[in-house]
Amino acid sequence: MALLEVRDLTVEFQRKGEKSFTAVDRVSFDVEPGQTVGLVGESGCGKSVTSLAIMGLLPKRGAKVSGSVMFEGEDLLSLSDKQLRDKRGRDLGMVFQDPLSSLNPVIPIGLQVTEVLERHQGLSRKAAMVEAADLLDKVGIPDPKRRLTEYPHQLSGGMRQRALIAIALACRPRLLIADEPTTALDVTIQAQILTLLKGLVQDLGTALVMITHDLGVVAGLCDEVNVLYGGRVVEKAQRHELFGEPRHPYTHGLLASIPRLDAPRGERLNPIQGSVADNIPWDHACAFAPRCPNALDICRERTPVQEDLGGGRLLRCHNPVQPEVPQEVSA
């Protein structure tokens, strides 16, 4: 049995008197213990909402979550607030996108690390402080004893993200969800943070759900990748297969749009045209059809169903990119 089994997870946002908006539409994926799974897609495709739904952090009013999220055989969606609070931080950790605002600005770093240790492991403040210094050292923060007494505004962005990772991993959770942990950091720090995360999840045997729009991150980190578009998984594959043979035109476009250093001078970048539509038009059409270079008539008439291509590959497309075709640059 997988550590985390997400089945038909659907999140609808509903305001009184307005049409409901489906941000995540029947998303399913599994995470095995120690495995790193990527959720990839551009802004607005439902990545973050998926992660918040798994953690039970969506507001109760206005957000309707259905489907099931089985964590070690227990459905997280059916747990009471109290049961969920006991799990969060202990069994499930989360690292957020913006390290600049995810730490409490008025209390020292040390207290923020010990808080979770005291809460879940029943350590005394003193024992927790010792443990906290260890943790900061582990995530590569130099002079951890001094850092414990400092306030978040005295740390650089990379340091803060390290501290947040230390806090999220303090109780050695079995699953860590990282929601674009490197987006707010500059490139050199990004690489350090990713190396750190990779090492830590390996050491601790923690499973990692990596949410990102950055395919470079996926290539370096994930075992399995789910590509999301408009709230649905459009392609799922192992890392090497996905990068070697992207089948969905969206995945293909994402890969083609990465700027390449070895491209000839003067060559233009290849963006995917258009942007994610506001509401998800999956009814009676493929949501990606308006932007898709491969779109056929059928793409605008029938919703593509998810096909199993074998070897753990799933694809939702009427006219996938054929693997034999050498990589053509699509207009």
Next chain:
Amino acid sequence: MAIGSAKKERIDSLAESSADDSGVSLAASAWKRLRRSPVFLFGSFIIVAFVIVAIIAPWIAPHDPSARDLADQVIKARNEIPKPQPGYPLGGDLQGRDFLSRLLVGAQQTLLVGVFATVIGLIGGLALGTLAGAFGGWVDSLVMRIVDVMLSIPQLLLAFGIGALFAKPNLFTVILAVSIVQIPVFARLLRGSMLAQRESDHVLAATSLGVKHGSIVFRHMLPNSLGPVIVQSTLVLATSIIDAAALSFLGLGNPDDRIPEWGQMLGGAQTVIDTHPQLAFWPAGCIIAIALGFTLVGESLRDALDPKNRR
């Protein structure tokens, strides 16, 4: 660990350059800015001076403020009061009591009213604001509707109304009247910044760690919401002194005029303001000065605590 020692050293040196003031809290960095602010220094000088005067007034007052030493110089028929004379530099009041002594001792009452009214208003406002901000939903709606009702009545009018409820007004009823008026101001301010904190990333992050609701409220939301409330309380100190003076002026204060109070002295002077304006001038000047002191400190605190001004 995956991080090599060379990398670690580099990070270390980067970290050093970014953190010059180690172990400095927000309060400490605000204090650093305040010390250099002339507005703050001037305001706090005024406040400190008045507080010192209020404390040592019984010893530096040349005469007993309630003794009618110069009663024989008061001639009601000719509207004459004691003039400044040796030993009585500001002369006497309408009852022949030493005016300077009354002014000095009056500082005590005025500051007491200001401080206690603010503290009681602050406590009430913090309780209501925390309640509304922490629970949200119908608790929030209920508390805020009560607050709205209180805010819909003009401040001074509400204070008069509450003050007039008591058959025998005294110092305590004045404090109560003035403080109740301040409760909705604090409550609304705190609730607003608590709600902003509720939506903040660091509260979401704390929630994602399974931190209990009580800790979320008191450790993560409340301390981050207090900045505007602290500023408001210094400003409220000024307004509550003025409100209390207004109550006394209109006769809703302590009727026992043996203990001097500036508002009451001002009220007593209104019948003779044409002939003896100095009786109104001195207490009014004192009220203006102390209110100015608190306002200046409040304004500079607001600047110092404003996160937008921080580096």
